[in-house]
Amino acid sequence: MSKAVKANAVVGQSGGPTAVINQSLVGVIEAVRKTKAIGKLLGARHGVSGIVSEDFIDLGGIDRALLERVAGTPAAALGSTRDKPDEKYCHKIAKVFAKNNVRYFFYIGGNDSADTARIVNELANQAGYELHVFHIPKTIDNDLRVTDHCPGYGSAAKFVASAFMGDHRDSAALPGIKINIVMGRHAGWLTAAAALGRKDATDGPHLVYVPEVPFSTKSFLEDVKRVYGKLGRCQIAVSEGVADKTHTPIIAALAKELGRHVERDSHGNIQLSGSGALGDFLADYLKKRMKSQYKSLRVRADTFGYLQRSFPGFASPVDQAEARECGRKAVELAMSGNVDGSVAIKRLKGDKYKVEFVRAELKDVARVTKDMPRSYLNKAGNHVTKAFFNYALPLTGGLPEIGKLF
Amino acid sequence: MSKAVKANAVVGQSGGPTAVINQSLVGVIEAVRKTKAIGKLLGARHGVSGIVSEDFIDLGGIDRALLERVAGTPAAALGSTRDKPDEKYCHKIAKVFAKNNVRYFFYIGGNDSADTARIVNELANQAGYELHVFHIPKTIDNDLRVTDHCPGYGSAAKFVASAFMGDHRDSAALPGIKINIVMGRHAGWLTAAAALGRKDATDGPHLVYVPEVPFSTKSFLEDVKRVYGKLGRCQIAVSEGVADKTHTPIIAALAKELGRHVERDSHGNIQLSGSGALGDFLADYLKKRMKSQYKSLRVRADTFGYLQRSFPGFASPVDQAEARECGRKAVELAMSGNVDGSVAIKRLKGDKYKVEFVRAELKDVARVTKDMPRSYLNKAGNHVTKAFFNYALPLTGGLPEIGKLF
Numbered sequence A, B: 001m002s003k004a005v006k007a008n009a010v011v012g013q014s015g016g017p018t019a020v021i022n023q024s025l026v027g028v029i030e031a032v033r034k035t036k037a038i039g040k041l042l043g044a045r046h047g048v049s050g051i052v053s054e055d056f057i058d059l060g061g062i063d064r065a066l067l068e069r070v071a072g073t074p075a076a077a078l079g080s081t082r083d084k085p086d087e088k089y090c091h092k093i094a095k096v097f098a099k100n101n102v103r104y105f106f107y108i109g110g111n112d113s114a115d116t117a118r119i120v121n122e123l124a125n126q127a128g129y130e131l132h133v134f135h136i137p138k139t140i141d142n143d144l145r146v147t148d149h150c151p152g153y154g155s156a157a158k159f160v161a162s163a164f165m166g167d168h169r170d171s172a173a174l175p176g177i178k179i180n181i182v183m184g185r186h187a188g189w190l191t192a193a194a195a196l197g198r199k200d201a202t203d204g205p206h207l208v209y210v211p212e213v214p215f216s217t218k219s220f221l222e223d224v225k226r227v228y229g230k231l232g233r234c235q236i237a238v239s240e241g242v243a244d245k246t247h248t249p250i251i252a253a254l255a256k257e258l259g260r261h262v263e264r265d266s267h268g269n270i271q272l273s274g275s276g277a278l279g280d281f282l283a284d285y286l287k288k289r290m291k292s293q294y295k296s297l298r299v300r301a302d303t304f305g306y307l308q309r310s311f312p313g314f315a316s317p318v319d320q321a322e323a324r325e326c327g328r329k330a331v332e333l334a335m336s337g338n339v340d341g342s343v344a345i346k347r348l349k350g351d352k353y354k355v356e357f358v359r360a361e362l363k364d365v366a367r368v369t370k371d372m373p374r375s376y377l378n379k380a381g382n383h384v385t386k387a388f389f390n391y392a393l394p395l396t397g398g399l400p401e402i403g404k405l406f
Helices: A021-035 A047-053 A064-071 A087-099 A109-129 A153-173 A189-195 A215-230 A250-258 A277-289 A317-335 A384-398 B021-035 B047-052 B064-071 B087-099 B112-126 B153-173 B189-195 B217-231 B250-258 B277-290 B317-335 B386-396
Strands: A006-014 A041-044 A056-058 A100-111 A132-137 A177-182 A207-209 A234-240 A299-304 A341-347 A356-359 B009-014 B038-044 B056-058 B104-109 B132-137 B179-181 B207-209 B233-239 B299-303 B340-347 B356-358
Touching: A006 A021, A006 A047, A021 A041, A021 A064, A021 A100, A021 A317, A041 A047, A041 A132, A047 A087, A087 A100, A087 A109, A100 A109, A100 A317, A100 B056, A109 A132, A109 B112, A132 A317, A153 A177, A153 A189, A153 A234, A153 A317, A177 A189, A177 A277, A189 A207, A189 A234, A189 A384, A207 A215, A207 B009, A207 B217, A215 A234, A215 A250, A215 A277, A234 A277, A250 B087, A277 A299, A299 B299, A317 A356, A317 A384, A317 B317, B009 B021, B009 B047, B021 B064, B021 B317, B038 B047, B047 B087, B047 B104, B087 B112, B104 B112, B104 B317, B112 B132, B153 B179, B153 B189, B153 B233, B153 B317, B153 B386, B179 B189, B179 B277, B189 B207, B189 B233, B189 B386, B207 B217, B217 B233, B217 B250, B217 B277, B233 B277, B250 B277, B277 B299, B317 B340, B317 B356, B317 B386
Parallel strands: A006 A041, A006 A100, A100 A132, A132 A341, A177 A234, A177 A299, A207 A234, B009 B038, B009 B104, B104 B132, B132 B340, B179 B233, B179 B299, B207 B233
Antiparallel strands: A041 A056, A341 A356, B038 B056, B340 B356
16 A cells, blocks of 8 residues: 555746656656655646646656657647646645645746746745645756756757858848848847857858847947848847837838738737737838848748747757756756756856756745846947857857868 | 860859759769869859859868868859840850850759740750750759759758648647748749648648649638648648739739738839738638638638748758769769750659659740649648658658657
């Protein structure tokens, strides 16, 4: 009967998918199997919504080969959710945990998920219910505090950097102005990664605009004219979230100037993801303002969209290994005593890239996000610095090689 | 002095880039080096425009390691052009060839390039100037005649199929309707490739729309409602060139219905590439028509854009090897006697995928393009058949593995 009294564990995934979010899931599964101190490991379908509806999958019997395939597959294998539980919702979660003798909760997600984990943990503490809650970081936005970087970012950075490298060869072969819109509503980490394949000043992107720097259409136009006048081409990386000094998304100003419609969500917020509008507007704006000078000007815009977080078979091996280890580490930490927290990656000093995995407090990771430091952006605020390269390049695990004839 | 009298060769690249267009270039360089019968091999910068302006690079001294890096790099390493030479332009080309003792001309491109090669060849014949002209096929559109398939297609197909596989896991994790716009103005080959990673009916794409089938917004809406009602999600592949029964691009009808602006080029043609408008319009159309039934409906659109033809480090190994061989074969054929033509890939009968490389007549490849046969599309015209899988899957050289938990 000793098996029957073993405590159970729940694991869930939340928020926007990444290419390595299932590495962390498989890390949790592996480590739970190893401990033998945990009874059942239940996977909650679609995160917290699957917990309150008790929509669980028993993750015990899945064979090794399938687990490895799942680990290599982008986007939450358990399903994800956009639910941001309030205290009432968290009470329901705690109730389901008590009913099912769940004493371990692993939640893979961003800062909202860390906040959910924090609230659930506090409710359990208040009720005197022993629960070990661990948040496992993931986000292509790379905007979580404490951790040096977030699992999911390295793979998205590799995708975006590679996309810019190939696209710039395209631009060099058929010259013109090319705008690529990169994900990132508040932080520019992923857009900055566009530059990681750059070897010299002729390589693209020639200009990089992130939400941390107020965007001015006037400076933008001047920047583009300068580069285009010099090189005869200009490749530009723009964060979907670029906004002016008053924090108004720039797409609103462009829509007004061009007399265009702009799609809003049910809360009245301008829809930034899953639409090509910002890129199209910026392209139309440049055409409008530059056509008198350059008659046959070729301006194109691409919005990279969901491929940045879901493209398969192209993840960063460094990111994959770290995401797996974050999952394993969460279980190890949870079993190590009466602790809770979030797993953080700590970069060790030295010439060679090396990290260790440590515990962070949930409250230090929850809610507030982390912008890029100013030292990673040049003075003009339209490109990245060498310090950013040193920070981000190792996370990609290497980029494709490019050969040029001129 | 025998070296001085050797005839020279020119190689150029034209049209939209592919991931393997430089494999063919390197194939030409390799084979020319091997023959020793050719004096200089000149690379024309930006295709025919580089010939008439005598903007050549001597490709003789480039070391092996750089050549291999170039071969693996997407987009024309010599630069590309959109020039479609008329007879007068071709006269200029012939003149430059005579001046530089050029007796071999290798032109890597689509059907327009084959036509340029054809005209230049005829002019040389008329003038009694001995010239060996070979067209080397490349296009992600896969729409050249005679050849079983085109170098460049397999890699683009691999990219698009993989993108749909990952994106569908994203859609399954956070359910909704997802539209992905794929390149292809006249032919649906690349859009059809979206389905190549599909293992069962729950996998996306659930619907595939190609230009070969007249597009009806009414049938589209019915199709989407049916799939969404059944699965709670719907992933859709749409060619950028879908048009109604009267061959009017569907984007025009949608712009009218939604009261939106649509960008046109200098010839008044609606701009299909380098814009997210079609996807955005289709998404807005579905929202408008389905919101009454599904209040919190999530509809998103991505336009894959130039990544389809320029993404690095992800080419199909089958496509790479074939593109290289097409380059080599063109040189071999040109040296084999007084012949000219285009290299075509012939698929051999049998269970295992196997091809050989043969000569086709320039006139049979030039100008007219090849649509998908009706047998590759289902009866309803909204998906592909098993016959298409058999045709296209081997060209990708294999797709990423996907692991699912439910």
